[in-house]
Amino acid sequence: MSTNGSNGFEPRLIGFLCRWCSYNGADLAGTSRLKYPPNMVPIKTNCSGRIDATHILKALKEGADGVLIAGCHPGDCHYINGNYRTAGRFPLTQKLLEQLGLEHGRVRLEWVSAAEGDKFARVVTEFTEQIRALGPLGWSAQFVDESVAAPAAEKEAVPA
Amino acid sequence: MAEDRIAVYFCHCGSNIAGKVDVDKVVAWAAEQPNVAIAREYKYMCSDPGQDLIKEDIQQHGINRVVVAACSPTMHEPTFRKAAAAAGLNPYLLQMANVREHCSWVTVDKGEATEKAKRILNAQIHRLPFNEALDPIEVPVNPAVLVVGGGIAGIEAALKLAATGKKVYLVEKNPSIGGHMAMFDKTFPTLDCAACILTPKMSAAGKDPNIELMAYSEVVEVDGYVGNFKVKVKKKARFVNTDTCTGCAACLETCVVRKVPSEFDQGLGKRSAIYIPFPQAVPLRATIDAEKCLTLKGKKCKQPCVTSCGPGAIDFEQKDELVELEVGAIIMATGFELWDPGQDARYGYGRLDNVITSLEFERISNASGPTNGEIVCKNGEPPKSVAILHCIGSRDLNYQEHCSRVCCMYSLKFSHLIKEHLPDTEVYELYIDMRCFGKGYEEFYRRLMDEGVHMVRGRAAEVTDLAMSPEEEGRLIVKTEDTLLGIVRRIPADMVILSSGLAPAKDAKAVSQTFGFGCSGDGFFLERHPKLEPVSTITDGIFIAGCCQYPKDIPDTVAQAGAAAAGALALVDNPTVKVEPTISYIDPEKCAGCHICVGLCPHVAIRYNEELKVAEVITAACKGCGVCVAACGSNVPQQHGYLDNQIFAEIEGAMAF
Ligand SMILES: Cc1cc2nc3c(=O)[nH]c(=O)nc-3n(C[C@H](O)[C@H](O)[C@H](O)COP(=O)(O)OP(=O)(O)OC[C@H]3O[C@@H](n4cnc5c(N)ncnc54)[C@H](O)[C@@H]3O)c2cc1C
Numbered sequence: 001m002s003t004n005g006s007n008g009f010e011p012r013l014i015g016f017l018c019r020w021c022s023y024n025g026a027d028l029a030g031t032s033r034l035k036y037p038p039n040m041v042p043i044k045t046n047c048s049g050r051i052d053a054t055h056i057l058k059a060l061k062e063g064a065d066g067v068l069i070a071g072c073h074p075g076d077c078h079y080i081n082g083n084y085r086t087a088g089r090f091p092l093t094q095k096l097l098e099q100l101g102l103e104h105g106r107v108r109l110e111w112v113s114a115a116e117g118d119k120f121a122r123v124v125t126e127f128t129e130q131i132r133a134l135g136p137l138g139w140s141a142q143f144v145d146e147s148v149a150a151p152a153a154e155k156e157a158v159p160a
Numbered sequence: 161m162a163e164d165r166i167a168v169y170f171c172h173c174g175s176n177i178a179g180k181v182d183v184d185k186v187v188a189w190a191a192e193q194p195n196v197a198i199a200r201e202y203k204y205m206c207s208d209p210g211q212d213l214i215k216e217d218i219q220q221h222g223i224n225r226v227v228v229a230a231c232s233p234t235m236h237e238p239t240f241r242k243a244a245a246a247a248g249l250n251p252y253l254l255q256m257a258n259v260r261e262h263c264s265w266v267t268v269d270k271g272e273a274t275e276k277a278k279r280i281l282n283a284q285i286h287r288l289p290f291n292e293a294l295d296p297i298e299v300p301v302n303p304a305v306l307v308v309g310g311g312i313a314g315i316e317a318a319l320k321l322a323a324t325g326k327k328v329y330l331v332e333k334n335p336s337i338g339g340h341m342a343m344f345d346k347t348f349p350t351l352d353c354a355a356c357i358l359t360p361k362m363s364a365a366g367k368d369p370n371i372e373l374m375a376y377s378e379v380v381e382v383d384g385y386v387g388n389f390k391v392k393v394k395k396k397a398r399f400v401n402t403d404t405c406t407g408c409a410a411c412l413e414t415c416v417v418r419k420v421p422s423e424f425d426q427g428l429g430k431r432s433a434i435y436i437p438f439p440q441a442v443p444l445r446a447t448i449d450a451e452k453c454l455t456l457k458g459k460k461c462k463q464p465c466v467t468s469c470g471p472g473a474i475d476f477e478q479k480d481e482l483v484e485l486e487v488g489a490i491i492m493a494t495g496f497e498l499w500d501p502g503q504d505a506r507y508g509y510g511r512l513d514n515v516i517t518s519l520e521f522e523r524i525s526n527a528s529g530p531t532n533g534e535i536v537c538k539n540g541e542p543p544k545s546v547a548i549l550h551c552i553g554s555r556d557l558n559y560q561e562h563c564s565r566v567c568c569m570y571s572l573k574f575s576h577l578i579k580e581h582l583p584d585t586e587v588y589e590l591y592i593d594m595r596c597f598g599k600g601y602e603e604f605y606r607r608l609m610d611e612g613v614h615m616v617r618g619r620a621a622e623v624t625d626l627a628m629s630p631e632e633e634g635r636l637i638v639k640t641e642d643t644l645l646g647i648v649r650r651i652p653a654d655m656v657i658l659s660s661g662l663a664p665a666k667d668a669k670a671v672s673q674t675f676g677f678g679c680s681g682d683g684f685f686l687e688r689h690p691k692l693e694p695v696s697t698i699t700d701g702i703f704i705a706g707c708c709q710y711p712k713d714i715p716d717t718v719a720q721a722g723a724a725a726a727g728a729l730a731l732v733d734n735p736t737v738k739v740e741p742t743i744s745y746i747d748p749e750k751c752a753g754c755h756i757c758v759g760l761c762p763h764v765a766i767r768y769n770e771e772l773k774v775a776e777v778i779t780a781a782c783k784g785c786g787v788c789v790a791a792c793g794s795n796v797p798q799q800h801g802y803l804d805n806q807i808f809a810e811i812e813g814a815m816a817f
């Protein structure tokens with residue numbers, strides 16, 4: 001990652017995007033050739049309701065400086081109310097993370113519809129700036145001993 | 161388990177990706193990654209030779225996992241998964257890395273784009289060893305189709321499907337089908353009589369044994385999925401028994417409430433509390449307006465309607481009825497609403513007499529309309545001068561950015577109709593650009609110039625009744641800049657027609673939420689792909705046609721309706737359809753029986769097994785949101801295709817450097 005940020009720090013971000021709205025919104029930002037910073041790697045799930053604290057912790061532990069969760073607007077979720085579950089859980093997740101010493105603002109929840117390519121680009125730009133201002137998190141160095149129980153990816157046989 | 165042998169294919173997409181990402185560098189790097197046996201690049205992976213590369217490597221080099229770094233999986237994941245399957249590899253062992261929409265197209269700097277592409281690709285390289293072979297779930301398809309909205313789009317789609325022998329439910333919220341087209345006298349550019357071409361289709365739809373027409377009805381709930389939708393339709397009470405009512409209209413004449421503004425006549429004509437919206441209505445049945453009928457409002461009425469009705473069809477006790485339908489596909493054809501020009505005070509709509517909307521003019525110029533087709537002002541006099549103002553509420557950043565596409569053409573149609581009825585009347589068309597985009601349209605425009613219509617290039621700034629000279633006294637004045645002459649003009653007129661734009665229906669958003677697909681930024685229904693899938697939505701099995709997707713003229717509406725019907729037919733003509741196997745399962749050995757997931761599943765797909773004291777996923781009902789996985793404190797439910805270890809591996813890959 002190049003280091004051309006104002007303070008020489010380029011945040012590394014993970015974005016969990018629901019497949020129906022936000023992933024398509026990100027695609028639309030692309031087809032519209034909007035430009036935004038390259039700091040976030042998107043990860044697709046069916047619904048934002050799939051993402052819980054373990055995924056956020058895992059991302060932070062692997063070295064992410066911030067995590068975005070993006071789903072459909074309230075009422076638009078492809079699974080009726082999956083995003084209400086996301087929204088309901090989010091404050092608790094934030095509290096948990098703050099108890100672990102995380103600054104407010106390192107995780108963010110946004111609603112981005114499939115038609116909102118511009119909003120997606122804006123959110124990523126803003127979020128990148130926000131994390132740039134907060135500085136590096138550095139949990140990956142801190143937790144090499146696995147003391148924070150973010151489950152590691154184990155290759156186990158899964159019943160079909 | 162055999163060792164993982166991953167093949168990486170990096171697509172140039174011409175210069176779309178290769179113009180920003182250093183493909184050679186990424187491919188050289190990928191070749192060095194753990195488990196990667198082959199890393200290749202190719203100009204167009206989606207082409208036949210591109211797909212052949214994948215097939216050959218699977219068959220000849222023992223490749224058992226594949227990642228294609230290219231465009232969005234929404235575009236080509238099915239293409240590549242099909243290729244993998246053709247070569248004998250389970251399609252779910254192929255992943256795409258989206259390095260176009262999410263990388264090359266959105267990144268300014270080449271070095272940064274190259275680094276991001278590596279991270280996106282690495283996430284998938286890390287994920288692949290955790291992918292399981294999955295089989296799509298094959299479910300039976302219900303061959304019936306639901307069409308929502310009975311305008312020309314819905315009628316056309318229903319007739320096309322019925323002709324193939326499929327059962328069609330046509331749900332229309334108004335008492336009659338017909339939509340906007342039923343209000344017109346003539347249609348541009350051929351000047352066909354609208355009724356002559358529409359009425360036969362309406363009555364065909366009403367009579368077709370394969371079409372169950374449900375007028376005065378609305379869809380209130382949609383459940384299920386492609387091939388198997390369960391739909392609840394509310395049939396609103398008409399207070400008239402539609403089996404016995406003959407549509408004779410005797411009651412209309414006797415009803416004591418006579419002065420209800422007629423919706424069909426845009427409020428210019430009156431109807432009674434019991435009414436048939438227009439004489440060609442389908443179904444030709446009376447409806448009592450519960451908000452106007454004295455009896456239904458709990459007031460006293462001698463009920464002459466009851467006495468005048470021979471068959472005794474009137475039934476004040478009738479109640480709304482809920483009907484449940486099961487269909488395999490749905491076509492949305494809910495049309496548009498006229499943009500309300502009252503929102504822009506400059507044009508005086510609602511304040512100045514004789515400032516009317518285009519739909520009002522349609523009714524005035526219609527031989528069966530409130531003036532019997534006489535083009536007259538409010539005082540009954542024919543106008544000596546008419547100004548037609550284009551782009552009201554269209555192409556205007558304050559209101560609707562979009563072009564409504566049909567207003568230029570219907571405005572020209574109006575000019576023609578006025579000149580035909582009133583040859584001595586001066587007609588002014590005030591336009592920004594004259595958009596005559598269709599077959600025969602430019603020719604129609606030229607013809608109108610020959611007919612002596614004044615074309616003024618300029619958007620109207622204001623309509624006022626403040627006279628500045630004796631000849632302006634008592635008339636409407638349209639203020640505009642004439643951008644061809646470079647002067648500001650005051651055009652006196654006795655009638656001003658506001659060519660209002662087409663707007664999404666006020667309930668479009670709510671309707672799209674009921675059915676589970678989205679709207680685009682302009683408020684119209686969102687198509688799956690603007691070019692290649694203009695009649696599909698993001699929800700498999702739900703199609704769109706006509707003006708609910710975007711403003712369009714009748715020819716385009718009919719063409720789209722045919723395409724939507726073909727799309728629906730291609731689905732319901734099969735006995736089964738394959739759905740994504742990305743559903744959840746609960747390991748009974750691990751489940752603690754805490755119940756948490758049971759109540760949180762949006763699709764009521766988890767039941768509690770009292771005997772085993774564990775939760776169970778009902779496979780046929782699960783839609784794969786993954787909410788249960790996140791809800792469970794120990795992540796016991798797991799979702800195929802989005803297993804925790806798959807997501808964790810993606811994170812590791814993305815964060816590896
Ligand atoms: C003033 C004017 C003049 C025009 N003149 C011409 C012309 O001369 N030539 C031409 O080619 N085009 C013309 N057009 C365009 C033409 O009107 C449209 O192309 C056409 O009406 C589109 O048909 P549709 O079926 O998509 O929508 P609509 O005609 O709007 O029909 C939609 C139907 O769906 C019903 N509906 C809506 N919501 C629901 C719901 N939730 N549930 C159930 N039913 C619902 C409505 O009641 C309606 O019956 C004109 C448009 C205007 C405004």
Ligand code: SF4
Nearest residue numbers: 415416453454461465
């Ligand atoms: S009861 Fe009276 S008001 Fe109602 S429809 Fe009959 S005549 Fe009209």
Ligand code: SF4
Nearest residue numbers: 405406408409411469
């Ligand atoms: S309700 Fe009776 S009187 Fe009225 S149209 Fe029907 S049959 Fe004729």
Ligand code: SF4
Nearest residue numbers: 761782783785786788
């Ligand atoms: S994934 Fe879980 S919560 Fe979602 S529909 Fe299936 S069983 Fe219900």
Ligand code: FES
Nearest residue numbers: 018047071072078
């Ligand atoms: S599908 Fe987008 S948030 Fe549920």
